[in-house]
Amino acid sequence: MKTLREKITFVLTALAYVLFHLVVNTDHSIDYMGTLKQMATTAPYALGLAYIVAVFFRHYSGKGWLPWDRIARVFFTVGILFGFYLSLYHSAARRLPPEVEMQKQPSTVEKFYNWIKEK
Numbered sequence: 001m002k003t004l005r006e007k008i009t010f011v012l013t014a015l016a017y018v019l020f021h022l023v024v025n026t027d028h029s030i031d032y033m034g035t036l037k038q039m040a041t042t043a044p045y046a047l048g049l050a051y052i053v054a055v056f057f058r059h060y061s062g063k064g065w066l067p068w069d070r071i072a073r074v075f076f077t078v079g080i081l082f083g084f085y086l087s088l089y090h091s092a093a094r095r096l097p098p099e100v101e102m103q104k105q106p107s108t109v110e111k112f113y114n115w116i117k118e119k
Helices: 004-021 032-061 068-094 109-117
Strands: none
Touching: 004 032, 004 068, 032 068
16 A cells, blocks of 8 residues: 555445444444444455455465455455345344244144144
C-alpha cells in the first residue's frame, strides 16, 4: 500500500466487510454481539478460502506470496460474500409467519412406539 488510493480502498473494503456482517434487529437497532457472532462464524471459512486463493496465486504467478494487504483484501471480499448470504438467511428466517414455521413431526422412534402401543 504505497498510494493514498490503495489505503482508502483498503479501509473501504474493511468497512464493507463490517457493514455486511451487521445484525439489525426488527426494531432497527444494531445487535453488536450478534454481529461479532456472525463474524466469528464466517471468519474461518473466509480465512480458508483466502488462503487457498493466495496459494493458487503463488503457484501460478511464480513470484511468491502476495503482499499482506492483497491477502487481506481477498479475505474481506470472501467475507463480504459470506456475510451477505448469512444475513439473507437470518433475515428470511426472522420474517416467517407463525403458520409457516416447522410443525413438530414425530420422529421415527415415536412413530414406532405409537404403532406398538396401538397393537
